[in-house]
Amino acid sequence: MMNCMIAGVGGQGTVLASKLIAAAAMRKGFDVRTTETIGMAQRGGCVVSHVRIGSNISSPLIPLGSADAIIAFEPAEAVRVMPYLKEAGVLILMDTAVKPVASSLTGDSYRTSDMIDYLKEHVERLVVINGQQLLTRCGNAKTLNVALLGTAIESGIFPFGNKELEEAIKELLPQRFLEINLTSFEIGRDMYNGN
């Protein structure tokens, strides 16, 4: 059994990311269960996807303390879902902060470095991806979700391979966005390997 959580901000494409993971796992013959935040929170609120892979899973929600991996699209959102991570779980983080309008207004914005320091102290396996660099290389913010999956697959957290994930991308994405997403996927993989 493998539990993976995706956390981010509405509009970052977390729903598609979780669908791709689920579809790839099914290609490998696993059963899956996922659940999403859909609705008002999709307008810039906190969104979380739960993906559970394997047989004999009842709850679509991952119980606290049982996520094998978390893919976080934003540092503060990573900290928010930390209670779900297993003691030896992996956290993959894109380090670009998305400042909520509310904190821009009040001026008491959080410091990204505080979030990352905290994560460094509490996560055994933390993979930090430089979001600015990733965006520059991918050239399109809409493909960062797929790029992060590239990073995730290289970190070895999934019970399926590159091939299944790539097939899932081809299956689920519309033809006209395919190429740019496959390129971003490769870039995400390269970034993990330090290229």
Next chain:
Amino acid sequence: MAKKLLMGNEAIAFGAMRAGVSVVTGYPGTPSTEVLETVAKHNDGSIYVEWSVNEKVALEVAAGAAYTGARTMVTMKQVGLNVASDPLMSLNYIGVKGGMVIVVADDPGPISSQTEQDTRHFGKFAKLAVFDPSTPEEAYTMIADAFDYSEKYGAPVLFRPTTRVCHSCASVEMLDNIPKKELEGFVKDSRWVIFPKLTYTKHIKIENNLKEMSDDFSGYEGNVLTGSGRKGIATGGVSHSYVCEVLKNTSAEHKLLKVSTIPFPQKLALSFLQGLDEVLVVEELDPVIENELISLCGLHSLKIKIKGKLTGHIKNAGENTVESVSGPIREFLGEGFGETSAHSKQADTLESKQLLSTQLEQPLPAQLEQTPPTLPVRPPVLCAGCPHRASFFAVKEATKGMNAVYSGDIGCYTLGNAMPLDMVDTCLCMGAGITIAQGLHRVEPDRINFAFVGDSTFFHTGISGIINAVYNQTDIIVVILDNSTTAMTGNQPHPGLGQTMMGNISDKISIYDVVSALNVSMIVRANPFDLKAAKEAVNAVVDKKGVRVILYEAPCIAVSKGSGRYLVDNDKCTGCKVCINKLGCPAIEMQDGKAKINPTLCTGCSICEAVCRIGAIRGENL
């Protein structure tokens, strides 16, 4: 056949298509929207699909179709059934010929709704059967059963998934299609005309049906009794999956009853109660199963303690989670749970409400050794470039210092209540902005009453409110925010756009023409991104009498291409934050004391340029 990854709502749609549904109607509403969309997307042309203008209309269209013997499905969210409750109540007396399933999605939490109402009550109130699936897999087959039962009893049935079933995906085993029955067609008969005399005889039949259904459902495969012992757990819906997750870790003896239907399967429940000392009922929303068990114990003089929401053992608001039910179950069974790891023990002590802060705004409490840094609140906001921001801002500026009240309505524009816009003083239900404003104005005629309404909401129930205001001579200003879509639920078409779910283009119904025909005293239209014109529209109507209408027209960014990007000139920007403080556009943030526009979010709507007094913001290519 093969397994397919399906979201609960897709499973319902595929299940209904498999069962031979031929007419599908509905009105969009989270978490139900994808059911109808999925049917439309996979329609080979043999199914008639429509977004109706509101839920009452949708239910009636489907009922008429079911009078012919066709299988029909209606989809809506829980509050939609409030709108459709009039036809629902009478339809049971009239009955249907073809199977008719009314899919009503409940939203425990609530995650995207204005109430936490429990549709199972509607089933009991209208004396209809309710099916309550616990997983997408179950929903896929259960919807076919729902059609069968509807035909067997000649009555519509309710099908009530909840958010965590609707928006969960699972691997679903796809089955062969069920052969369609021959269509008899509508046969003229007095049975289709409701009269008091008919109602009385039908009422007797309905009561008999309910008894029969209860027996029937005791043998239904969705209602399951397992285990043995002196303690029993009763559950249903998605809570069943949380209960199972917890029970995996126990060796304690117990019985487990899963209930998926109303009428309550009394016979099955009686064999569950047999030999029990106490019962814990785990369900979401209202204590429906719990009350049924209590009344059954009363009817049969059983001395069994029933624990649940009424006794404070299960929380009575918000959604359940594995954590929220784990504590009560462990306490109830008392023994047989293995030692848990320190980490998950900590997890258990967490109140489920706090757990939910992943969706809500408050930070989680310290539960690892060290307090995490304070987390930002992140309420949902209008998108960068949203035309509603421009409309609200124009009205706000133009009415500065006036004694005005701004009534809002349901849609993305409800988010206009957030700072810094702060332009939604009331919000109740679909269409109520216009009518609440009339009530406010009756008592406080010296205040200026604005009512904001979106285009889809205008067609849903907004028009009748305007008619009322004109007829009764109320002085209000209705601001119609026409963004050419139903945005909140993911951009569905509506009568103003002319596209239908069958892929046809029908004649567009012009909001301007409709409003003109209603005899309002004034109507002005403007592009909200043209701030000057938008403010002038307000100035033109604000000191007049009668029902005045401002029609702001600019498309939602989700259905239009942006018009470029704007930049802040770093040398000119003084860091005054006026742009941020006035607009709250998520694309603008402060960086090193200067405003900065995020190029990946900015759509080039231009309103920040108009706000910056020193001209530090300009279009990228200018």
